[in-house]
Amino acid sequence: MLEVRSVSKRFGGAEVVSNVSLGVGQGAIAGLIGPNGAGKTTLFNLIAGSFAPSSGDILLEGAAITREAAHRRLKRGLGRTFQIPKPFAEMTLIENMLAAAQGQRGESLFANWLTPRRVAAEERANAEKAMAHLEFLGLARLAREPARVLSGGQRKLLELGRVLMADPRIILLDEPGAGVNPALLDTIIDRVIEINRRGITFLIIEHNMDLVARLCGHVFVLAAGRMLFEGAPSEVVRNPQVIDAYLGTGST
Amino acid sequence: MLDILAYAAFFLVTALTYGIICLGLNVQWGQTGLFNVGVAGFVAIGAYVSALLTTPETAGRFGGFGLPVWFGWIAAMVVSGAAAALIGAITLRLRADYLAITTFGIAIAIQLVALNAETLTGGPFGIGFIPRAFGGLEDRPIIFNLANLAMVGTVTALLYYALERLVRSPWGRVLRAIREDEAAALSLGKNANLFRIQAFALGSAIMGLAGAVQAHFIGFIAPENYISTLTFQVWAMLIIGGSGNNRGALLGAVLVWGLWSVTGAMLAAFVPGEYQARAAALQIVLIGVALAALLVLRPRGLLGEEKMISRFLKG
Ligand SMILES: Nc1ncnc2c1ncn2[C@@H]1O[C@H](COP(=O)(O)OP(=O)(O)O)[C@@H](O)[C@H]1O
Ligand SMILES: [Mg+2]
16 A cells, blocks of 8 residues: 655755655555654654655555645645644634545635535535544534644544545544543544455554554654664553663654 | 716726726735736736626637627636636745746737737737627717716726625635635644635736727737736725725726826926827826825825624624
């Protein structure tokens, strides 16, 4: 599904991601862990196209997307969320969701003047779909509130919902559990499993090993930009190198 | 009494043409956050394009195709919009400050071309004998001004309606999304640059239209109409009326043009002839002071940005 081949990224002099390779199979939920500053988010940004790698290749369903613009990748089925959620704060939840729908006629300037009925019909269909997703994520009663009123966990859910609007085939989640209260955390885990059951692949950055163990079949461990280890969650927590990397930096 | 009516109609037509420019700037700045400091340049393109296409043939000058006025209007929009799209494609990839510098430079360049390319633009004397809408009524000022007011009012209303529809459309929603968080918008498949270029071109096309409407109302254009004073006036109108609000754009245009006209008349009446050119600078200062005072009292302008929601989602 997703293949990262020997990817490196330098910012100025510092190499933040060094020669990293990983593969995520269709239908899997893979984890990506590592101490703070390991380069996990940077690797997501490379996969999502926020910037291009200094070297290496990224393949999505066999096609090289290494240098494709970020805004083209969702059409290929690759969706992502952000470590610090980026809701459109002044827009309502339902508008956040609608903005994420793909291939809208109404997003072309002239269609709004020339074929307003078709735009309206499309908008109604998308609104219905958006409400169904909000229902699924437990956000339906907030649909008409501006996104800025959401708690941290709700923001994570809204970001997931926005990505779902685009019918992705793989979703990258950056720390879905960070700063989320325990009750909401269960909802998030639950929903990820449910979405995965529908055939959607996940790659998840997460610090909470409990969450990782519940969700992920396979885990990649990144430390100081390098792939340190990969295996099942139970192997990861027992691996001395991994334990060292976490204790060595004094983080979680 | 009739004189006052004629003048009021004349005043409103002029104010509304500024209002149209403001609506264009509101698409760029209010809706998209594009800092265009070359407004005068795009108005000039519209005015000159329409003038060249619609005037009768003139010896020693290019153009003079004698085409109908409505054709001039459309061509003004197309050429201004296309020029902006080109500039946008080159500069909007870069950051916002580049757009400001570029538009500033381009407006100056356009004014210099208007001033110096005599065979194209008539040079410093400009272009006269531009066919006026309802030109047949010219010798009856009241009827002529009222007819023009009806027409320009209709154009403004249609434009307002079309833009309001756009603000509440999925297209407008993408612009808001990009303004709120560009990285998120990109990750959701929105080509931010393309939308910015569209908004820039649309706004400039509207400015071009306003230039043409003005030209066909007055019947005469010259390079000195399109200096940076015009850009300043339009910005003051939009900020005072309320950036991000189409009604604010129109209200600001009428108020600021009113202030401009009143102070102009007062200067003409009370300042001796030899000082008048210098006293004109006072008008700019006055608008600047009004602007500053208002921004202290009402930072978002008189009407302020409207809460937008897609028109299909109301209720
Ligand atoms: N745009 C950037 N420019 C320079 N350095 C960056 C940039 N983005 C990330 N870094 C650096 O890369 C390193 C890895 O960051 P990041 O990928 O966010 O780590 P993680 O997500 O694993 O905590 C950090 O040292 C960070 O300072
Ligand atoms: Mg991170």
